[in-house]
Amino acid sequence: MPAASAIVDGLRRVGGGTRRAIARMGFAARFAFAVLMHSPEGLKRIRLTLREIYFSGVLSLVIILVSGLFVGMVLALQGYDVLQRYGASESLGVLVSLSLVRELGPVVAGLLFASRAGSAITAEIGLMKATEQLSAMEMMAVDPLARVVAPRFWGGVISMPLLAALFSTLGIYGAYLVGVRLIGIDAGAFWGNMQSVVDFRRDIVNGIIKSGVFGLIVSLIAVFEGYDAAPTAEGVSGATTRTVVGSSLAILAADFVLTVFMFRGVGVV
Amino acid sequence: MNRSTIDLWVGIFVLLGLGAILFLSLKVGNLITTGSRGEGYHIEAAFDNIGGLKVRAPVKAAGVVVGRVESIRLDPKTYEAQVSLNVEKQYQFTKDTIASILTSGLLGEVYVGLDAGGDTQMIADGGRIAKTQSAVVLEKLIGQFMLEKSSSGAAK
Numbered sequence: 191m192p193a194a195s196a197i198v199d200g201l202r203r204v205g206g207g208t209r210r211a212i213a214r215m216g217f218a219a220r221f222a223f224a225v226l227m228h229s230p231e232g233l234k235r236i237r238l239t240l241r242e243i244y245f246s247g248v249l250s251l252v253i254i255l256v257s258g259l260f261v262g263m264v265l266a267l268q269g270y271d272v273l274q275r276y277g278a279s280e281s282l283g284v285l286v287s288l289s290l291v292r293e294l295g296p297v298v299a300g301l302l303f304a305s306r307a308g309s310a311i312t313a314e315i316g317l318m319k320a321t322e323q324l325s326a327m328e329m330m331a332v333d334p335l336a337r338v339v340a341p342r343f344w345g346g347v348i349s350m351p352l353l354a355a356l357f358s359t360l361g362i363y364g365a366y367l368v369g370v371r372l373i374g375i376d377a378g379a380f381w382g383n384m385q386s387v388v389d390f391r392r393d394i395v396n397g398i399i400k401s402g403v404f405g406l407i408v409s410l411i412a413v414f415e416g417y418d419a420a421p422t423a424e425g426v427s428g429a430t431t432r433t434v435v436g437s438s439l440a441i442l443a444a445d446f447v448l449t450v451f452m453f454r455g456v457g458v459v
Numbered sequence: 460m461n462r463s464t465i466d467l468w469v470g471i472f473v474l475l476g477l478g479a480i481l482f483l484s485l486k487v488g489n490l491i492t493t494g495s496r497g498e499g500y501h502i503e504a505a506f507d508n509i510g511g512l513k514v515r516a517p518v519k520a521a522g523v524v525v526g527r528v529e530s531i532r533l534d535p536k537t538y539e540a541q542v543s544l545n546v547e548k549q550y551q552f553t554k555d556t557i558a559s560i561l562t563s564g565l566l567g568e569v570y571v572g573l574d575a576g577g578d579t580q581m582i583a584d585g586g587r588i589a590k591t592q593s594a595v596v597l598e599k600l601i602g603q604f605m606l607e608k609s610s611s612g613a614a615k
Binding site: 237240241243244247248251277278280287291349351352353355356358359362376378379381382383384385386388389390393394397398 | 462465466468469471472473475476477479480482483484486487488513514515516517524527563564567568
């Protein structure tokens with residue numbers, strides 16, 4: 191019965207795929223735990239982490255600052271177009287600052303960070319694995335988790351909130367340039383309305399928490415995909431793609447969950 | 460890239476990031492209220508009702524912004540709103556100036572309008588505007604309209 195065996199084959203493949211995916215998640219969890227366990231050892235050599243902050247944070251500055259500025263300027267143009275129809279163009283500062291600080295800053299900075307720094311981390315660790323540098327370290331009794339993985343992980347975790355804050359700041363400045371300087375909204379109303387609505391605890395602290403969580407997610411996925419990559423050229427390229435796709439989806443999903451928790455029961459401002 | 464250059468850049472990056480967080484907290488989140496820049500003088504005015512007036516709302520004379528609302532508080536004895544205005548030094552107002560609370564457009568921002576009179580004496584720093592006009596509360600207006608409508612309907 192060829193039909194029946196085809197069905198069994200199909201089921202077997204689905205089952206095998208599911209089993210592998212679950213096993214991989216289990217490995218990822220074990221890996222995350224191991225990274226945390228080896229972190230104190232890695233953080234002792236602070237210079238390694240500083241170097242990673244340089245590579246994932248400082249080198250991402252240009253793209254983060256420029257995109258923040260442009261996102262803010264576009265928000266101001268589009269927001270003004272809608273708000274002025276209702277005679278509420280003075281609320282432009284509120285619109286821009288709330289959307290940047292609460293959502294766009296952490297999320298867009300996270301997506302940019304995943305594609306700029308996350309992919310680089312994965313490719314670097316994957317290539318180290320492919321060229322057997324990691325095995326060589328183990329042979330020399332150097333723990334690659336402490337020496338290679340932990341600094342990259344913490345470098346990303348530290349850089350991400352700072353990058354998100356810079357993104358929001360530049361965005362608000364861009365909106366100020368367009369709204370106040372170009373369109374001519376009253377500067378006092380722009381800042382005053384913003385200050386009376388934006389709440390430190392509810393909006394700014396929550397935004398920083400969000401960007402910290404995204405930093406954890408992106409860094410963990412990046413180092414895991416690199417460590418787990420098949421030691422071939424193909425394997426490294428596949429792992430890099432999985433880092434960008436996986437961490438982008440994870441950021442958006444986590445953003446929804448965090449937003450539900452953070453702003454549940456908060457009335458519309 | 461040698462060590463000290465990396466250290467320098469990481470230092471700059473962290474400082475920039477912390478500066479951004481500070482900017483968001485202070486300027487956007489208004490964690491501490493920044494004091495007035497001391498470039499103007501103060502005028503006090505009491506209103507029966509300030510409507511939706513907010514601190515830092517503009518003070519306008521003939522449509523030109525001449526200052527900002529500095530503080531709003533309720534007088535516990537008279538139950539009037541005490542509004543302190545910070546007006547730029549270059550603009551002097553006569554003692555019989557009328558302060559009124561106005562709205563730009565139907566849904567626009569609320570501001571304080573100053574209409575100067577013909578008095579020769581000017582308001583000094585810390586002075587008080589005697590004649591004020593409260594905000595128009597739309598609900599009261601509608602209520603009045605309905606009352607008139609119903610009473611005129613009864614007369615017929």
